Amino acid sequence: MSAVSATGDRRGTIQSVDRAARILRALGSSPRLGVTEISDRLGIAKATVHGLLRTLEQRELIEQERDSGKYRLGAAMLQLGNSFLDNHELRARSLMWAGSLATRVCEAVRVRVVNGETVLIVHHVFRPDNSLQILEVGASIPWHACALGKAVVAFMPPARRTGLLAADLSPLTGRTMTDPSSLRPALEEIATLGVAVEDQEAVVGEAEIASPVFDHRGDPVGAIGVVGPVERLLPDGPAPTLIAAVREAGRGLSRDMGAGRFAARG
Amino acid sequence: MFGIVEQLSPWFAHGGTRSPGGIGEDRFDRCLRVGGWCPRVSRQSTRRGVGSPPLGAFIIDAEFVRRWIAEAAARIEDHRDFLTQLDAAIGDADHGVNMHRGFTAAIATIQSAPDQPAGALLQEVGTTLIYRVGGAAGPLYGSGFRQIGAIVSAARSPDREVLLSALRAGLDAIQALGAAALGDKTMVDAWQPAVDGFEQTLRAGGTVDRAARTAAEAASAGVEATLPMQARKGRASYLGSRSIGHQDPGATSTAIIFGALERAVRPPS
Numbered sequence: 001m002s003a004v005s006a007t008g009d010r011r012g013t014i015q016s017v018d019r020a021a022r023i024l025r026a027l028g029s030s031p032r033l034g035v036t037e038i039s040d041r042l043g044i045a046k047a048t049v050h051g052l053l054r055t056l057e058q059r060e061l062i063e064q065e066r067d068s069g070k071y072r073l074g075a076a077m078l079q080l081g082n083s084f085l086d087n088h089e090l091r092a093r094s095l096m097w098a099g100s101l102a103t104r105v106c107e108a109v110r111v112r113v114v115n116g117e118t119v120l121i122v123h124h125v126f127r128p129d130n131s132l133q134i135l136e137v138g139a140s141i142p143w144h145a146c147a148l149g150k151a152v153v154a155f156m157p158p159a160r161r162t163g164l165l166a167a168d169l170s171p172l173t174g175r176t177m178t179d180p181s182s183l184r185p186a187l188e189e190i191a192t193l194g195v196a197v198e199d200q201e202a203v204v205g206e207a208e209i210a211s212p213v214f215d216h217r218g219d220p221v222g223a224i225g226v227v228g229p230v231e232r233l234l235p236d237g238p239a240p241t242l243i244a245a246v247r248e249a250g251r252g253l254s255r256d257m258g259a260g261r262f263a264a265r266g
Numbered sequence: 267m268f269g270i271v272e273q274l275s276p277w278f279a280h281g282g283t284r285s286p287g288g289i290g291e292d293r294f295d296r297c298l299r300v301g302g303w304c305p306r307v308s309r310q311s312t313r314r315g316v317g318s319p320p321l322g323a324f325i326i327d328a329e330f331v332r333r334w335i336a337e338a339a340a341r342i343e344d345h346r347d348f349l350t351q352l353d354a355a356i357g358d359a360d361h362g363v364n365m366h367r368g369f370t371a372a373i374a375t376i377q378s379a380p381d382q383p384a385g386a387l388l389q390e391v392g393t394t395l396i397y398r399v400g401g402a403a404g405p406l407y408g409s410g411f412r413q414i415g416a417i418v419s420a421a422r423s424p425d426r427e428v429l430l431s432a433l434r435a436g437l438d439a440i441q442a443l444g445a446a447a448l449g450d451k452t453m454v455d456a457w458q459p460a461v462d463g464f465e466q467t468l469r470a471g472g473t474v475d476r477a478a479r480t481a482a483e484a485a486s487a488g489v490e491a492t493l494p495m496q497a498r499k500g501r502a503s504y505l506g507s508r509s510i511g512h513q514d515p516g517a518t519s520t521a522i523i524f525g526a527l528e529r530a531v532r533p534p535s
Contacts, residue, residue: 028507028508029506029507029508029510030507030510030511031511121504132358132359132360133358133359134354134357134358134359136504139504139505140504140506141503141504171445172445172499172500172503173443173444173445173499174441174442174443174444174445175443176445200405203402203500203501204402204405204406204443204444204500205400205401205402205403205404205405206402229400229401
């Protein structure tokens with residue numbers, strides 16, 4: 001992410017905008033930073049950093065702490081983040097399906113879109129049991145370690161799928177599939193079943209069952225899935241009622257996205 | 267989003283930079299006075315392996331296991347809210363509650379099995395932790411303790427060398443399950459330096475007391491080292507670079523368990 005802007009191809013881009021974006025990313029990864037810290041971290045002269053910070057502050061993208069004089073992200077960032085989510089078609093259409101799926105199976109539901117090699121959570125409905133849970137919207141997870149990612153990749157065109165299989169597949173737990181030769185048949189099975197199951201491959205103790213979501217072209221654009229403790233989701237293999245509920249939500253959401261009735265083709 | 271993180275972040279800014287993040291020596295020593303459950307069993311009645319070492323030499327007996335788990339449970343109770351607050355920042359805000367529930371259940375397990383040898387007790391503690399802690403910590407700590415118990419059970423004379431290999435095997439079990447390495451911002455960052463410190467002290471001719479003290483100190487230092495790390499395993503890794511600057515709750519509870527071990531290797535006076 002920030003590595004791209006630091007080392008990637010910057011032809012045809014504007015340096016000051018690039019620097020301002022890197023400052024925002026740096027502030028997004030730390031609670032608060034001072035001018036010197038930002039200057040050291042990004043390798044930009046202090047005077048330049050100061051000017052950029054003042055500009056960003058005027059636009060309310062960042063704010064300065066009164067006590068320490070250090071900078072942190074501003075309130076406008078929240079509005080921008082919310083606008084991103086509000087303008088996201090899959091997310092907007094998933095609200096109803098995710099809510100009713102969570103109520104039906106009494107587990108947490110997450111909706112994700114594929115974003116490069118990771119999947120980005122764009123909607124998260126808590127398990128409806130009043131327990132303390134932390135919102136995971138905005139989190140990104142390697143596609144190969146979660147059911148949502150595998151559900152989407154299984155239905156991608158072969159060339160794209162091969163490219164993703166050739167990329168870095170590092171383990172998140174001892175059960176993460178990292179070998180393309182074992183992932184490939186697993187993806188084929190998902191394409192046949194129309195549902196992906198993940199058993200503690202992203203977080204120890206957690207399982208996920210997910211169904212892909214297709215758009216009007218029949219392309220996989222994201223996935224909707226149930227996540228929870230492995231002993232509840234996969235008591236003796238995946239619970240059939242869960243599979244049915246997840247598959248139904250995936251189909252319903254695909255129809256809302258304009259997909260044809262038989263979008264989920266193997 | 268992550269509203270709780272924002273609420274807590276000023277607190278973390280101080281708690282994080284203040285050295286061992288609240289679990290330093292003074293904190294541990296204070297915990298010792300918290301009403302730990304320590305049954306008084308005369309040393310003669312304690313089961314010993316075949317070919318018992320001379321009286322006074324360290325041996326992993328049922329009494330040691332009781333001391334360790336009771337001490338760990340008391341310290342976890344004392345730090346329950348602290349662990350949960352750490353977890354709220356980069357996890358799902360249940361680590362303290364889960365660990366407290368699990369170790370309370372582990373004490374009940376030990377109490378209900380008065381005649382079990384040390385290895386079997388540790389294995390049962392592990393099984394209890396798997397089912398009662400839940401989340402990721404349950405399977406991780408549970409398989410760790412089950413493996414520790416398996417090594418102790420297999421040993422003819424479970425001395426300090428067996429404790430070393432048991433702690434090492436516990437680490438291996440945790441790594442097999444979680445695939446975490448040093449620097450991933452997990453319990454491995456406390457557990458691995460602790461075992462290494464324990465081993466180095468024994469190799470240098472140190473006593474088990476000294477080895478356990480080194481292990482506890484290394485675990486605490488390992489916790490501190492997790493602060494600047496970016497999480498690469500577990501739910502905290504979802505946050506990417508936002509996990510930087512927060513102390514890892516799993517490493518913290520591991521340091522608490524090694525702090526309890528340091529106390530448990532010293533027989534009650």
